[in-house]
Amino acid sequence: MNVGIISTGRYAPKLVLDNKRLEQLVDTNDEWIITRTGISERRIIAPSREMPTPEYCKENSLNYNEEMWKWLNETENVYYMGKMAGENALNSAGIKKEDVSLLVVSCNSPLFVFPSQAAILRKMLSLDNAEPWAITSGCTSSIFHMKFIDTYLKQHGGTALSICPDALSATVDWSDRNNCVLFGDSAGAIVFSEVKEGGIQSYILGSKPSFEIALRTGLENQTINTNPLEFSYKKQIERPYFYMNGNEVFKFATRIMGGSNDYEGVIVEALKACGKTVEDIDLFIPHQANDRIIDAALKRCKINRDKVARTVDRYGNNSAASIPVALDEAVQEKRIKKGDTIVFAGFGADLSYGAAVVDWSY
Numbered sequence: 001m002n003v004g005i006i007s008t009g010r011y012a013p014k015l016v017l018d019n020k021r022l023e024q025l026v027d028t029n030d031e032w033i034i035t036r037t038g039i040s041e042r043r044i045i046a047p048s049r050e051m052p053t054p055e056y057c058k059e060n061s062l063n064y065n066e067e068m069w070k071w072l073n074e075t076e077n078v079y080y081m082g083k084m085a086g087e088n089a090l091n092s093a094g095i096k097k098e099d100v101s102l103l104v105v106s107c108n109s110p111l112f113v114f115p116s117q118a119a120i121l122r123k124m125l126s127l128d129n130a131e132p133w134a135i136t137s138g139c140t141s142s143i144f145h146m147k148f149i150d151t152y153l154k155q156h157g158g159t160a161l162s163i164c165p166d167a168l169s170a171t172v173d174w175s176d177r178n179n180c181v182l183f184g185d186s187a188g189a190i191v192f193s194e195v196k197e198g199g200i201q202s203y204i205l206g207s208k209p210s211f212e213i214a215l216r217t218g219l220e221n222q223t224i225n226t227n228p229l230e231f232s233y234k235k236q237i238e239r240p241y242f243y244m245n246g247n248e249v250f251k252f253a254t255r256i257m258g259g260s261n262d263y264e265g266v267i268v269e270a271l272k273a274c275g276k277t278v279e280d281i282d283l284f285i286p287h288q289a290n291d292r293i294i295d296a297a298l299k300r301c302k303i304n305r306d307k308v309a310r311t312v313d314r315y316g317n318n319s320a321a322s323i324p325v326a327l328d329e330a331v332q333e334k335r336i337k338k339g340d341t342i343v344f345a346g347f348g349a350d351l352s353y354g355a356a357v358v359d360w361s362y
């Protein structure tokens with residue numbers, strides 16, 4: 001049995017934060033951001049109201065449970081983005097919700113440790129027959145999904161919905177120019193099922209965590225004030241921030257993607273695992289963190305520049321969402337046809353890394 005991709009979907013918030021607006025918030029400039037990262041603008045969620053608290057509901061004789069679901073379903077938040085992307089992917093495949101047997105969710109910016117992201121989205125999407133799995137591996141999450149879903153569906157059959165929503169705007173320090181200029185919010189979704197032709201061919205996964213050099217964030221993302229244009233500094237500094245040593249992540253990323261003297265890199269490794277070479281690539285979909293990291297991978301692996309999907313200029317780094325969002329954009333733009341070989345490669349928090357090769361089935 002072959003497991004492959006049968007449809008994709010995405011959601012991006014309407015609020016666009018371009019580099020010029022960022023210049024008003026923090027000591028940065030358009031030229032620095034473009035030359036160092038390739039990012040011109042990013043999307044940011046803007047919840048229309050604050051999340052209800054148990055105290056607020058009690059004072060106003062409201063049912064807290066009902067108010068929470070209403071808030072999650074009606075305001076723009078990280079789970080709302082996931083729901084919209086998931087619905088888009090199911091609709092474009094014409095899949096009924098009752099036919100989804102597996103839901104896999106990754107979110108690096110959840111509002112709760114539990115209920116899990118998967119449990120929340122299962123309810124929001126009314127996926128009553130789906131097993132909810134939350135598997136989060138930084139920005140590489142969508143590639144981890146591919147291996148898990150491939151293995152699971154080969155054993156159990158059925159249809160899987162993978163959703164990666166992320167809103168790092170809620171976790172970064174909007175006064176720290178080293179980090180806040182890099183990230184954006186969005187959600188991507190992919191539907192997997194048995195396919196007659198093509199499908200997932202190979203995957204390589206791993207991680208090398210480090211508390212010192214890499215990425216980490218606290219759990220206290222309860223305070224919602226994600227719109228940097230209405231930035232409330234006092235409110236944000238009360239909780240731990242997202243931390244990243246960008247230079248170290250940069251070095252790690254270029255080596256892991258494109259290889260070095262003693263290592264061939266995940267792209268070549270994943271291709272070799274299914275008997276292919278870089279010549280077979282029809283479309284390369286890398287994690288969208290920085291144009292310079294993407295370009296280094298293209299150069300080191302000798303991949304033609306026309307064969308890469310790029311969204312980093314308009315979306316910034318969308319964390320776990322970046323690969324599925326770039327995939328959905330490529331599908332919408334009809335850059336992929338049946339039989340094409342697509343290579344996905346990513347890296348990120350956890351210092352996770354991975355690559356997967358998928359032959360397109362439709």
Ligand code: UT7
Nearest residue numbers: 027028029032036139177178181246247249250289290348
């Ligand atoms: O999903 C994975 C997550 N993360 C990543 O992929 C990040 C990987 N790392 C990177 O993309 C790059 O390392 C950065 C974009 C984060 C930084 O680029 P860089 O070329 O490594 O710059 P740098 O950190 O070495 O900083 C160079 C200069 C510094 O000034 P001095 O010390 O040379 O005077 C910084 O203070 O640029 C300064 N700088 C800025 N200037 C204007 C840093 N951030 C900014 C900014 N605007 N936003």
